[in-house]
Amino acid sequence: MTAHSHTDRGEVEPSAVDLVRADGTAGALWQAWTTGERLAALPELLRPRTLAEGFAAQRRLSERAGPACGWKLAATAKAGQAHIGVDAPLPGILFERFRHAPGDIVPSDGLHMAVAEAEFAFRMGAAVGAGASREELRAAVSAVHCAVELPDSRFDDFVAAGGPSLLADAACAGRFVLGPEIDGASDLDLAATPTSLQVDDDVATGTGAAVLGDPWAALGWLADTLPQYGARLDAGDLVITGTTTVPVGTRAGASVRATFGDAGALGTVEFTLAGRSD
Numbered sequence: 001m002t003a004h005s006h007t008d009r010g011e012v013e014p015s016a017v018d019l020v021r022a023d024g025t026a027g028a029l030w031q032a033w034t035t036g037e038r039l040a041a042l043p044e045l046l047r048p049r050t051l052a053e054g055f056a057a058q059r060r061l062s063e064r065a066g067p068a069c070g071w072k073l074a075a076t077a078k079a080g081q082a083h084i085g086v087d088a089p090l091p092g093i094l095f096e097r098f099r100h101a102p103g104d105i106v107p108s109d110g111l112h113m114a115v116a117e118a119e120f121a122f123r124m125g126a127a128v129g130a131g132a133s134r135e136e137l138r139a140a141v142s143a144v145h146c147a148v149e150l151p152d153s154r155f156d157d158f159v160a161a162g163g164p165s166l167l168a169d170a171a172c173a174g175r176f177v178l179g180p181e182i183d184g185a186s187d188l189d190l191a192a193t194p195t196s197l198q199v200d201d202d203v204a205t206g207t208g209a210a211v212l213g214d215p216w217a218a219l220g221w222l223a224d225t226l227p228q229y230g231a232r233l234d235a236g237d238l239v240i241t242g243t244t245t246v247p248v249g250t251r252a253g254a255s256v257r258a259t260f261g262d263a264g265a266l267g268t269v270e271f272t273l274a275g276r277s278d
Contacts, residue, residue, distance in 0.1 A: 018056055021046065025053075025168050026060035032154035033065070036110050039155050042165055051090075054167030055229040058093060061170060067096040069238050070124075071226075074151065074171040076211045076218050076242030086163040089212070091222055091229075092171025094238060100177045100271065106150065108252040108273040113152050113172065116250050117243035118197040118258035118269075120190055120208060120215040121147040121178060124237040130224045137220055140233075144185030146260045146267040147240050148197070150175040150250065176240060179269035182260065190215045193266065195244040198257045206245035215241045252276045 025046045032039050041047065048054040062068055074090040075081045081088070100106050125142025132140070152174030155161040166172060182188070191214040196205045212218040218241040223233050233239070250256070253275035260266040 018053065019060070022048075022053065022056040022060045025057035026064065029057070029061055029154055029169055030064045033061075037154075038112060040157070041155070041161065042168075048164035048168050051164055051167055052229065054164035055091075057168035058170050059231075061168065062093045062095070065093075065095050065097060065170075068093045069096050069099060070094040070240075071222060071233070071237060072149065072151075072171060072173060072176070072240045073211075073218055073222060073242045074166070079246075080243070084159055084161075084163070084166065086166075089218065089221060089242065090163060090167050090171040091225060092167070092173045094176065094240065095170075095173060098173065098175040100175060102177060102179050102269050102271055104177065104271050105274050106175055106177065106271050108250070108254075108275075111150060111152055111174065111250060111273075112154075112156075113150075113158065113174070114250050115151065115247035116197060116199055116256050116258075117149045117151065117247050118195045118206070118245055118260070119147045119149055119240045119243060120193075120211065120260075121145040122215075122219050122239045122241065124233055124235055124239065127232060127234045128223050129232055130227045132220065132223050134216070134220070137216065137223065138186055141186070141219070143181045144190070145181050145238075146179035146258065146269050148177045148179070148256060148258045148269045148271070149240055149243070150177075151247075177269055177271050178238070179258070180267040182266045185266075188266075193261060196259045196264075197245050197248050199248045199250055200254050202248050204245035204248050206243075208244055210244050211242045218242055
């Protein structure tokens with residue numbers, strides 16, 4: 001077992017040797033982030049061997065990527081886990097650099113994965129750690145929002161990259177659009193709440209049940225899992241919990257519209273992807 005040390009916040013940090021490796025991994029990924037190049041794979045000496053190594057590299061990557069605003073979850077649907085060869089979700093840092101608002105023209109260049117996902121997002125009003133009860137988790141959430149994520153990967157074949165490398169790459173962090181707050185969300189059955197995602201003429205429908213059975217369950221999973229990596233959910237964090245429908249393909253210039261609730265009664269998120277000449 002690798003030696004660890006504790007920070008002043010009580011977090012567990014990898015040893016100095018691990019940090020050198022993690023920093024090298026993050027540097028290789030950051031080069032891909034900034035140049036737009038795609039990686040066939042990380043060099044063997046920098047390739048994280050475990051999820052813990054992948055997360056350590058992600059945290060080093062975050063030091064280069066700028067301010068964070070919370071967390072995202074990748075592969076919260078069984079089909080998504082099978083697609084990328086993992087047996088549990090992957091937590092990634094959400095970056096302010098990728099945040100957009102409804103109505104924006106969102107850059108489309110470099111969207112290698114080229115999909116959109118309709119998601120429920122939680123805003124944390126208080127910190128929460130592992131083992132929180134359902135009641136404690138709900139009390140810690142100050143708001144639930146509609147959102148759309150445009151995940152991305154720096155790997156040419158992200159399906160074959162493997163969980164540790166995908167985790168190092170911030171769990172396919174990409175652009176996201178935070179939509180309106182859902183009124184009375186704490187009293188809603190989010191698992192049964194219908195969603196719809198339309199990109200031009202392509203439409204997919206689903207429910208919150210696609211997200212680990214219930215978006216609240218996904219949030220609880222994140223609260224339980226982050227402390228294993230020396231992190232936690234803090235007040236002010238935004239958490240986007242995973243796709244509620246089959247991801248819908250995107251293209252430059254496309255119009256995107258996600259609705260939540262019957263006929264969008266709970267909220268709508270609309271935006272346009274920039275055209276190739278924008």
